[in-house]
Amino acid sequence: MAVLVDSGTRVLVQGITGREGSFHAKAMLDYGTKVVAGVTPGKGGSEVHGVPVYDSVKEAVAEHPEINTSIIFVPAPFAPDAVYEAVDAGIKLVVVITEGIPVHDTMRFVNYARQKGATVIGPNCPGVITPGQAKVGIMPGHIFREGGVAVVSRSGTLTYEISYMLTRQGIGQSTVVGIGGDPIVGLSFTEALRLFQQDPQTEALVLIGEIGGDMEERAAEMIKKGEFTKPVVAYIAGRTAPPEKRMGHAGAIIMMGAGTYEGKVKALREAGVEVAETPFEVPDLVRRALRR
Amino acid sequence: MKLYEFEAKEILRMYGVETPLSVLVMPGDDVAAKVREAGLEPPLVVKSQVLVAGRGKAGGIKLVESVEEAVRVAEELWRKPIKGILPGALLVERAVPHEAELYTSIIIDRSERRPVVLASRYGGMDIEEIAREKPESIVRYYVDPFLGLRGYEARMVGKEIGLSGRLLNSYASFLQVLYRVFTALEAELVESNPLAIVGDKVVPLDARIIVDDNSLFRHKELVERRRVEQRGEYTEWEVKARSQGLPFVELDGDIGIIGNGAGLTMATMDLVYHFGGRPANFLDIGGGARAELVKKAVSFLLEFPKASKIFINVFGGITRGDEVARGIVAAVRESGSSKPLVVRLSGTREEEGRRILEDASIYAYTDPVEAVKKVVSL
Numbered sequence: 001m002a003v004l005v006d007s008g009t010r011v012l013v014q015g016i017t018g019r020e021g022s023f024h025a026k027a028m029l030d031y032g033t034k035v036v037a038g039v040t041p042g043k044g045g046s047e048v049h050g051v052p053v054y055d056s057v058k059e060a061v062a063e064h065p066e067i068n069t070s071i072i073f074v075p076a077p078f079a080p081d082a083v084y085e086a087v088d089a090g091i092k093l094v095v096v097i098t099e100g101i102p103v104h105d106t107m108r109f110v111n112y113a114r115q116k117g118a119t120v121i122g123p124n125c126p127g128v129i130t131p132g133q134a135k136v137g138i139m140p141g142h143i144f145r146e147g148g149v150a151v152v153s154r155s156g157t158l159t160y161e162i163s164y165m166l167t168r169q170g171i172g173q174s175t176v177v178g179i180g181g182d183p184i185v186g187l188s189f190t191e192a193l194r195l196f197q198q199d200p201q202t203e204a205l206v207l208i209g210e211i212g213g214d215m216e217e218r219a220a221e222m223i224k225k226g227e228f229t230k231p232v233v234a235y236i237a238g239r240t241a242p243p244e245k246r247m248g249h250a251g252a253i254i255m256m257g258a259g260t261y262e263g264k265v266k267a268l269r270e271a272g273v274e275v276a277e278t279p280f281e282v283p284d285l286v287r288r289a290l291r292r
Numbered sequence: 293m294k295l296y297e298f299e300a301k302e303i304l305r306m307y308g309v310e311t312p313l314s315v316l317v318m319p320g321d322d323v324a325a326k327v328r329e330a331g332l333e334p335p336l337v338v339k340s341q342v343l344v345a346g347r348g349k350a351g352g353i354k355l356v357e358s359v360e361e362a363v364r365v366a367e368e369l370w371r372k373p374i375k376g377i378l379p380g381a382l383l384v385e386r387a388v389p390h391e392a393e394l395y396t397s398i399i400i401d402r403s404e405r406r407p408v409v410l411a412s413r414y415g416g417m418d419i420e421e422i423a424r425e426k427p428e429s430i431v432r433y434y435v436d437p438f439l440g441l442r443g444y445e446a447r448m449v450g451k452e453i454g455l456s457g458r459l460l461n462s463y464a465s466f467l468q469v470l471y472r473v474f475t476a477l478e479a480e481l482v483e484s485n486p487l488a489i490v491g492d493k494v495v496p497l498d499a500r501i502i503v504d505d506n507s508l509f510r511h512k513e514l515v516e517r518r519r520v521e522q523r524g525e526y527t528e529w530e531v532k533a534r535s536q537g538l539p540f541v542e543l544d545g546d547i548g549i550i551g552n553g554a555g556l557t558m559a560t561m562d563l564v565y566h567f568g569g570r571p572a573n574f575l576d577i578g579g580g581a582r583a584e585l586v587k588k589a590v591s592f593l594l595e596f597p598k599a600s601k602i603f604i605n606v607f608g609g610i611t612r613g614d615e616v617a618r619g620i621v622a623a624v625r626e627s628g629s630s631k632p633l634v635v636r637l638s639g640t641r642e643e644e645g646r647r648i649l650e651d652a653s654i655y656a657y658t659d660p661v662e663a664v665k666k667v668v669s670l
Binding site (some may be wrong): 076077100101102103104105107108110111112126138139140143153154155156157158159160161164181183184188208210211213214215218235237238239240241242245246247248249250251252256257277278279280 | 400405420437478480539541552555557559562564571576578607610638
């Protein structure tokens with residue numbers, strides 16, 4: 001089993017004719033993901049890497065009713081429109097790779113998707129991969145390996161770094177989700193944890209957080225209450241980041257004393273989570289957690 | 293983008309809010325003449341226009357009883373840095389006698405994924421302080437992002453902070469305008485603190501607006517209309533970096549940091565700190581950086597005086613090791629700088645990258661921990 005994406009995943013790529021869209025459509029196909037259609041308004045009727053392109057999501061879904069997931073590579077000013085289009089066409093999982101979407105836009109499309117029963121992952125995220133089954137994202141596929149450890153992360157490169165370390169040490173992953181680094185994301189830590197709690201393949205979970213917001217604290221609260229019962233190892237980036245400064249990610253900012261490294265680590269430790277001082281301690285802590 | 297108080301008040305006035313009569317004074321202006329032209333009568337308040345919170349406590353806001361005193365205080369404020377920042381302008385405003393001060397702001401609540409109104413009948417302090425001293429006084433009201441803040445909701449908030457009669461209606465109208473500004477400008481924060489009670493009306497004595505940088509492509513007028521250069525939000529080197537499109541944050545240490553991806557760059561800073569070093573900055577080259585961008589980033593740190601040595605940590609996914617290496621080598625060659633440089637390179641095209649670096653006598657580590665220990669020991 002897996003969460004969010006698996007061998008039954010059939011992908012639509014919105015923005016497939018763009019530089020990023022076309023490059024990653026190819027990389028997903030190479031990984032074995034079933035990419036069945038693409039959309040770029042005005043480019044309907046063409047093909048990219050053998051994948052048919054349509055002018056609208058509605059047309060793509062009419063031709064390929066098996067589509068159940070969309071990945072969005074549309075530039076920030078137009079990305080919200082692409083999300084509404086996917087949700088209105090009945091697609092239940094929408095992965096938004098696009099960086100730099102205005103937060104008011106994100107707030108609205110995330111709320112809209114939930115009302116329609118769809119899940120948005122991201123924006124500003126690397127996507128989701130279930131090793132050996134499907135990759136719906138921009139992560140390098142070869143660094144992951146099938147196994148029992150879930151990874152949930154607010155950072156793209158740290159996801160790669162830590163997953164690759166796990167793989168090299170013989171620890172495979174069930175599903176790896178990059179939830180994105182923006183202040184508002186479609187899938188939060190607690191929501192991801194709820195999915196992994198139900199997943200029999202997942203034996204332990206690695207949570208990669210960062211300064212800003214209170215998602216890590218909320219995850220800690222959930223673990224403390226016993227709503228997530230598998231072992232969790234966490235790493236929080238941004239210990240040395242000064243307050244009120246935005247560290248690259250739009251969400252990585254300590255505002256009015258909230259969202260600090262210390263606060264997050266304290267909450268997680270109090271919930272019984274092992275918190276790594278550096279990303280490089282994560283594999284050892286995971287191995288220990290798995291033995292327990 | 294943080295707006296100055298005078299800019300935020302201009303916007304409120306455009307939306308029909310009454311604000312105290314005031315005049316903006318620029319460097320070199322004759323304060324007395326400006327005040328007289330504007331028809332301002334003492335008592336007055338002279339306010340340093342800086343983009344930092346807590347101006348009042350830092351001595352950036354002064355009440356004066358005469359025009360002569362205003363001139364004197366202005367002289368003083370021009371030279372007085374507020375939290376390290378000199379003002380770009382001064383606002384001279386009519387002092388408004390008032391009975392009480394309220395606090396009101398609107399922000400986006402990340403977890404609820406909705407706008408939230410924060411209101412308290414104790415204004416004049418920052419919200420953190422109010423939360424600490426009178427937590428029960430803070431009203432939090434979540435707004436449906438599709439419906440907006442409706443009239444009855446605004447009145448409910450006013451009622452909850454203890455207002456009644458015509459004052460309640462004045463507050464509710466103000467709050468609805470504030471919400472309109474919040475959505476129209478796509479703000480991260482709109483705030484009025486203190487919001488004064490004057491008879492049966494509310495009058496914003498201060499106003500603060502922070503606009504989401506990601507939405508600025510739709511709000512070019514804010515940038516174009518700016519009359520006072522941005523100060524206080526960014527240091528000199530941060531401004532320089534931004535003009536080159538580099539996500540750079542200045543810190544206090546001496547080790548220059550470059551990473552790819554915000555998370556890894558932060559983790560790199562943390563790792564340096566963990567092994568006893570002090571990061572001089574945060575600089576993220578992002579995903580898929582080409583040689584040209586890497587060169588720009590490295591050249592920038594080679595010039596950045598605080599960084600006495602540089603640590604580059606790249607884990608290639610979309611980013612290619614050979615592109616990174618070419619960028620580093622080009623920057624070093626061109627600058628002729630002899631700053632020590634430690635590189636960690638892993639991932640996509642790692643071997644090619646390593647070869648390019650070694651041809652230029654730069655050793656590339658695979659293990660980030662070894663690399664960090666090295667740069668700290670230099």
